[in-house]
Every structure is written in structure tokens, then in C-alpha cells.
Amino acid sequence: MSKESVIDFFRVCHHDTTLFAKFESKNLSEVIFHAKSLGYSFNGEELAEVIGGMEAQIITERMGEAIDANSSLWRRMWGKSRLQYVIEELFQTFSEAELKQFLN
Numbered sequence: 001m002s003k004e005s006v007i008d009f010f011r012v013c014h015h016d017t018t019l020f021a022k023f024e025s026k027n028l029s030e031v032i033f034h035a036k037s038l039g040y041s042f043n044g045e046e047l048a049e050v051i052g053g054m055e056a057q058i059i060t061e062r063m064g065e066a067i068d069a070n071s072s073l074w075r076r077m078w079g080k081s082r083l084q085y086v087i088e089e090l091f092q093t094f095s096e097a098e099l100k101q102f103l104n
Contacts, residue, residue: 003103009040015025024081031083040094044097053102054090062093072078 013020023031028044035042060069077085094102 002042003050005040005042006050007043007091007099008045009035010087014087014092019085022089024083026083050102051086051090054086056093057102058090058093074099 013023023034026034028047030042032042032047055073056067059065059067059073063072065071065073073089076089080088
């Protein structure tokens, strides 16, 4: 359920630019706290698990690269906030069907 909550949180951040802007400058503790106040229940470990899983899938399956310091995905985060990177480079690249598979 918590992975689903992370995905739901990413989904609303992707579609609601005002909410995204409010969360973009927050640190991890603040994101978790304020997301919980909006009804999204996840912790730092669950958030990291979802993000890490998305990164691993993109790097190994889509890019055909090894997960190491030379992965071309890492260059995509330069100049972006962590949340912007997660939404633009990870979350929005997955279709709804892929997100459902990812949760199972």
C-alpha cells in the first residue's frame, strides 16, 4: 500500500503544478510530513525503494546500461531539484500499465 501511496503522490505532483511547486523546495522530512497531512502515507525507505526501482528499471531495461557512476541517467538530474528529477525523468516516463506492474 505504501508504494502505491508514493506513486499516487508522484501522480498528483505531476498533474498539480501548484502542489509540485510547494513540495519542490522541501527536504525529505518535510516532504514526508506534508504528504502525510494530505493523506499520502509513506516513509523515507518506501520513497527510496520506489525511486531506486524506477531508476534501476530505466537504466538496465530501457538504456541497457550497468548501474554505476557512468549511467547516462545521472546526467539528467543536473540542474534540477530532486523532486523535479523524480517526476520528469522517472515517473512521467512510465505508463499507467507500467506503474501497475511496478507496484506488483
